[in-house]
Amino acid sequence: MMPEFDKAAPRLTFKLVYYGPAQSGKTTNLMRLHDLLAPELKGEMLTLETQGDRTLFFDLLPMGFRAPSGLLVKLRLFTVPGQVAHDGTRKAVLSRADGVIFVADSQLTQEANNAESFRNLTDNAARVGLDLERLPLIVQFNKRDLPAIVAEDEVRARWTGASWPVTFATALTGEGVRATFDQLLRTVFRRCGQEYELSGRHGLDEEAFVRGVLG
Amino acid sequence: MNGVFDREFSLGELLPTDLLDAVGPALAGLVDAGLAVLTSAGGSYWGDAPAAARREPLTVELEPAGYLASTAVPERLRAAAAVLRQLMAARVRYLMACDLHTDVVTSDYQTLLERNRALAASETRYKNLAEELEQRVAAQVELLDERQRQIYQAEKLASVGQLAAGVAHEINNPIGFVRSNVATFGTYLERLARLKQRLGDAAVAWRELDLDFVLEDGAELVRDTLAGIDRVARIVRDLKGYSNIDRPDEEMADLNQSLNEACDMVATRLSPGVAIARDLGVLPRLLCLPGHLKQVFFGVIQNGMQAVSDAHQPGTVTVTSRAVSGGIEVAIADTGVGMTTEQLARAFEPFYTTRPVGSGTGLGLTVARDIVQAHGGRMAIDSRPGAGTNVTIFLPT
Numbered sequence: 012m013m014p015e016f017d018k019a020a021p022r023l024t025f026k027l028v029y030y031g032p033a034q035s036g037k038t039t040n041l042m043r044l045h046d047l048l049a050p051e052l053k054g055e056m057l058t059l060e061t062q063g064d065r066t067l068f069f070d071l072l073p074m075g076f077r078a079p080s081g082l083l084v085k086l087r088l089f090t091v092p093g094q095v096a097h098d099g100t101r102k103a104v105l106s107r108a109d110g111v112i113f114v115a116d117s118q119l120t121q122e123a124n125n126a127e128s129f130r131n132l133t134d135n136a137a138r139v140g141l142d143l144e145r146l147p148l149i150v151q152f153n154k155r156d157l158p159a160i161v162a163e164d165e166v167r168a169r170w171t172g173a174s175w176p177v178t179f180a181t182a183l184t185g186e187g188v189r190a191t192f193d194q195l196l197r198t199v200f201r202r203c204g205q206e207y208e209l210s211g212r213h214g215l216d217e218e219a220f221v222r223g224v225l226g
Numbered sequence: 227m228n229g230v231f232d233r234e235f236s237l238g239e240l241l242p243t244d245l246l247d248a249v250g251p252a253l254a255g256l257v258d259a260g261l262a263v264l265t266s267a268g269g270s271y272w273g274d275a276p277a278a279a280r281r282e283p284l285t286v287e288l289e290p291a292g293y294l295a296s297t298a299v300p301e302r303l304r305a306a307a308a309v310l311r312q313l314m315a316a317r318v319r320y321l322m323a324c325d326l327h328t329d330v331v332t333s334d335y336q337t338l339l340e341r342n343r344a345l346a347a348s349e350t351r352y353k354n355l356a357e358e359l360e361q362r363v364a365a366q367v368e369l370l371d372e373r374q375r376q377i378y379q380a381e382k383l384a385s386v387g388q389l390a391a392g393v394a395h396e397i398n399n400p401i402g403f404v405r406s407n408v409a410t411f412g413t414y415l416e417r418l419a420r421l422k423q424r425l426g427d428a429a430v431a432w433r434e435l436d437l438d439f440v441l442e443d444g445a446e447l448v449r450d451t452l453a454g455i456d457r458v459a460r461i462v463r464d465l466k467g468y469s470n471i472d473r474p475d476e477e478m479a480d481l482n483q484s485l486n487e488a489c490d491m492v493a494t495r496l497s498p499g500v501a502i503a504r505d506l507g508v509l510p511r512l513l514c515l516p517g518h519l520k521q522v523f524f525g526v527i528q529n530g531m532q533a534v535s536d537a538h539q540p541g542t543v544t545v546t547s548r549a550v551s552g553g554i555e556v557a558i559a560d561t562g563v564g565m566t567t568e569q570l571a572r573a574f575e576p577f578y579t580t581r582p583v584g585s586g587t588g589l590g591l592t593v594a595r596d597i598v599q600a601h602g603g604r605m606a607i608d609s610r611p612g613a614g615t616n617v618t619i620f621l622p623t
Contacts (some may be wrong), residue, residue: 104326
């Protein structure tokens, strides 16, 4: 993982990817972020192509803010298409990611799809040269408002052995969307803040970084 | 990073000059003033802008990719910039879709190539396996055939041997007392001869009875009889030798002895007009199963005799033995009918025979070769129709 640094601009661009099974709410997460967040700079959400409510290529939400040093910190939030058939697109969108939010569908009927999609994430990460042990990754269990869902305790018990933080959300109402994103931002900052001298040279500590994005 | 779908696009990619050439003048007409597009650094990119021109940012995502400069009234300039931003957004979508599509197609194609390579490798592996299996099956079948022939031959030899042993035993007893009796009869005749000295005047009667002839001829008859009995005894001995053929012990043997015995056995029922010539060299002793080899020689010599006989003219079967480098070479050549190419090709094939049904099993040469190969040797046939056949057997010492 290596955010793109343009010295001339100067601009530091992070690529953050929402991954997960089909119709787990990745695009909804992005739409809610677009509504909820108030960063200094917020672009329009770009949706390339859809079939009904299914993403065929990807969605892209750009946002950013200026650090006290004048550095433009830019974030490009992508979603992957969840359907199994679009694996080539999923792999291309995942490549060069600086952070991933895995959006799982909490419904009992979707457990197999979640597992399959997570396996697909680990496979594709390996293919595009991302080390999942080092890559900032948050696992979000979405659709908490639905009736037949896996209990929170059970989810926590299952993921307790994994090194990735687990969050719960209802993207439709926006609940937990911001908190999940907040967690990812902090992990990303801790992972590469030092390398790019964000606090030293650019006057950005973790709080300022998160506040800059969330507004 | 050109070609990567999520890269930053340049002004040139977002607003190609030919696009500006097409829409620029129309837009300028609408805003009723000259228009120019500047780079994000403020440099000139398309069109000429007067020094007093106002600038409107052409923002993509977060930052201006360039500026639209014009002296047009502000709201018209903003409207024109909005039109260009829409064009740029469309270009972004188009470029990202194109590059992503290319990315995916290339990567899918690579995946297909890899799968294809893996499949080809696996196909080759299965093909090799199939071939190997075929070879193994063929080898197993051949081995089974050979075993079956050996069992068949062993059974045949066992029954023949049993018969021969029985016959030998039965003949040996009467032969023993016949010989003994005839020998005794000979001594009786000698005693009669001595009687002549003592008879005196009875000599006339002796003469009249021509007892001189009786004595002389009687002695000759006894001699002939004894010779005949000795011959029967020898045949029986040979038969016993033949019956010992399944004895599995190897021994240091003189192959010439086996060849002589085989020739003798064939000679006892030689067809008219066939001669057997022997040209046996000095041979080292060979560790072998002499009974089995004698069976081989007997069979091949007998084949030669039949071939000469089939030619309906006098001929010879020549048996040659020589010590050669690394072993012993035995050649059995006949001047008989010879074999056609087709017959020659199938000579060693099990159950292949040119003889009428019932007179040959078609196993003679097959078993002969098995026996020679069991001794680590080789057996070859050279034959031409009408010219005769030459069978060469090499046995390593």
